[in-house]
Amino acid sequence: MPSSPPRPCRSPMCSGKTTQAHGYCDKHVDQADTWKKSPRRKQDRGGRPWRRTRQRIFQRDKGLCQPCIKQGFFTPAVEIDHIVNIASGGTDSDDNLQAICGPCHRAKTQSEARRGRGGEA
Template sequence: MARQRTPMLCRHRGCNAIHRNSHGYCDAHQQEKAGWMRKPKGSSTERGYGSAWRRLREQILRRDLYLCQVCKREGRLTEATEVDHITNKSEGGTDEPKNLQAICTCCHKSKTAMEAARGRHGSR
């Protein structure tokens, strides 16, 4: 027998409705909050990263000798585990090898965060 959740107040400011939902909102406010909740992005193949991308990724890692190109420009030798679009696809970049580089996870996260901020706040 499934255990009932403890009744709680809705997390929406000023709402005193009681609910048993795991997300913390009553049914009325859950619909309002649905816009910010992450939606599933689909599989890697559905997002354009299928077998052709995996082959290209391996080609780029080999070309760049499995070294992070960002760290290399700064005089450090760091193992690259990822492949990055130099000009990201949302800004017109392509999957052409000249637009791809081997990159370490740390540099990739940092670069992606800067691109996301630029996208949120406009190019500066």
């Protein structure tokens, strides 16, 4: 059986070639293991595990926006949000997820973006 043709290494700025399934040349083979163990890949948002988590959070929060409930309003939730965002050290665990409505999610995201840019919260 013929071997597969060499293709460029996945490492940025590397001109090496590989036939390995992971896509890294012999010089960068250590990056293949790092990519697989990356904490960011814990839960693929878009696949079945995320859909199940999303459904579980909607059921737990009874389909209502949690920030609105804290203010005394009952608004249907349409999204699932990280209470502490991933960039700030949050996780994909259920206790860090909440059901949220569109307007609350936009306001929270804008506030986090301002904080990330060094502005006021």
